[in-house]
Amino acid sequence: MKKNKSYIVWTRSLIVFLLVFTAALSSCSTDDLKAKYFSADELKLTLSSTDMVLDQSMFQQKFAFKWTTGDNKGTGASISYKLEIDKKENKFANAIEYDFGKNKFDFDINIATLNSLLLSTFNGEPGKAIALQARITATFADKSVAPQTAVVDFKLTPYKPLSTELFMVGDATPNGWDITKASALTAQAANPVVFVYSDQLSKGKFKFAVNTDSCFCQDFYTKDAADSGKIIHNTGGSGSDLQWEITKAGKYKITVNLLKLTIAIEEQDTPAFTQLWIVGDASPSGWNVDTPEAFTVTDNPFIFTYEANLTPANFKIMAGTKGGWCGEWFRPLVDNQSITETGVAQNSGCDTDNKWQVTAQTAGRYKIT
Missing domain, CATH: 2.60.40.3620 (Immunoglobulin-like)
Structure with a gap:
C-alpha cells in the first residue's frame, strides 16, 4: 500500500507541474504574438520619384505610391487608407482623393493618365514642373486611436500629348x-x-x-x-x-x-484594285457610275474578265470606288481609241477622259481581259 500511495502522490505532482508549465508557455506565446502583431509601425509614404519629367514614351510605365501600415496602438483595430494629391500651394484644399479602404498599401497610376491629370485638373503647362503634395491618411475602427498622416512633396513635369488620331x-x-x-x-x-x-x-x-x-x-x-x-x-x-x-x-x-x-x-505585292466595272453607252451599263456591270476576278487576282455585247459608242473601265466620275479609271492612251488597240493607262480624275470607241464595223460580242 505504501508503494501505491507514493505512486499516486508522484503522479499528482507531475500533473500539477505540467499544467503550470503549459500555462506559462501559453502566456508567453500570446504575449510574444501580441507584441509582434501590434508593434508600432510609423505611417510612411514613398513615391516612384520626387522629381520626374514625364514623356510620351513612358506610356507603358506607371507612377507608384506606397505606404506602411501605421500604428493602431495595440488595439487590434482595422485600418483604412485614403490618398490625396494636390498642388502644394493648395494645401489639399482641392485634392484628388482615392479611398482604398482596408488592406491596401500601394497605388499605381498610368503615366499617360497622370499626365492628363496634370494638364486638365491642375492646369499644368507642358514642359513646366508642377510642385505637388501627396498625403496618405490612416483611420482606425477604434476611434480612441487618432488618424495618422504622412505627406511627401514632389514635382512632376507634364508633356504635350501627341494626337490619338491620324x-x-x-x-x-x-x-x-x-x-x-x-x-x-x-x-x-x-x-x-x-x-x-x-x-x-x-x-x-x-x-x-x-x-x-x-x-x-x-x-x-x-x-x-x-x-x-x-x-x-x-x-x-x-x-x-x-x-x-x-x-x-x-x-x-x-x-x-x-x-x-x-x-x-x-x-504591297497585291493588285491595285479588287474590283473593276465597265461604264459607257457602248456597254450594257450605260453611263451609270452607281451600279455598273462588274468584271469577274479570275483565279489570278491580277486578271479580270468581262464578256458582253458591245454596240457602237464609247466606254471606259472604272476601278476603286463606284459613284463618282473623277475617281480611278483604266482608259485608253488616246481618246476614241479603237477597241482592237491594246494600249491602256491607269489614272484618276477628270482632266484626261479618254475612252475606247466601238464602231458599226467593230460592234459585237467581246470578252475583255
Whole structure:
C-alpha cells in the first residue's frame, strides 16, 4: 500500500507541474504574438520619384505610391487608407482623393493618365514642373486611436500629348482633298504613337492631318525635305507644305511614328484594285457610275474578265470606288481609241477622259481581259 500511495502522490505532482508549465508557455506565446502583431509601425509614404519629367514614351510605365501600415496602438483595430494629391500651394484644399479602404498599401497610376491629370485638373503647362503634395491618411475602427498622416512633396513635369488620331488627305487617297472624308490610319495597341495605313493609293500626293475638321488650319504632318524617312510636325497649318507623292497606283502599307517623327512607305505585292466595272453607252451599263456591270476576278487576282455585247459608242473601265466620275479609271492612251488597240493607262480624275470607241464595223460580242 505504501508503494501505491507514493505512486499516486508522484503522479499528482507531475500533473500539477505540467499544467503550470503549459500555462506559462501559453502566456508567453500570446504575449510574444501580441507584441509582434501590434508593434508600432510609423505611417510612411514613398513615391516612384520626387522629381520626374514625364514623356510620351513612358506610356507603358506607371507612377507608384506606397505606404506602411501605421500604428493602431495595440488595439487590434482595422485600418483604412485614403490618398490625396494636390498642388502644394493648395494645401489639399482641392485634392484628388482615392479611398482604398482596408488592406491596401500601394497605388499605381498610368503615366499617360497622370499626365492628363496634370494638364486638365491642375492646369499644368507642358514642359513646366508642377510642385505637388501627396498625403496618405490612416483611420482606425477604434476611434480612441487618432488618424495618422504622412505627406511627401514632389514635382512632376507634364508633356504635350501627341494626337490619338491620324488621317491621310490628298489626291492619292480614296477621297482626294476632301479633308472631312480623310482616310484614317490605325493606331497600334502595343504602341499608340504608331499609326498604320494599309490600302489602295492612286497616283498623286498626300499628307497627314490630326482630325477631319474642314479647316486646313489644323496641325499637319508633312514631308521632311532633307530625309525621306522623316516627317515634320506643322502646328496650325504652319511650315512648308511638302507632300509625299505616289507615282504608281497600288496597295501600300504606310507606317508613321509620331514620337520618332518617322515614316515608312511600302508597296504591297497585291493588285491595285479588287474590283473593276465597265461604264459607257457602248456597254450594257450605260453611263451609270452607281451600279455598273462588274468584271469577274479570275483565279489570278491580277486578271479580270468581262464578256458582253458591245454596240457602237464609247466606254471606259472604272476601278476603286463606284459613284463618282473623277475617281480611278483604266482608259485608253488616246481618246476614241479603237477597241482592237491594246494600249491602256491607269489614272484618276477628270482632266484626261479618254475612252475606247466601238464602231458599226467593230460592234459585237467581246470578252475583255
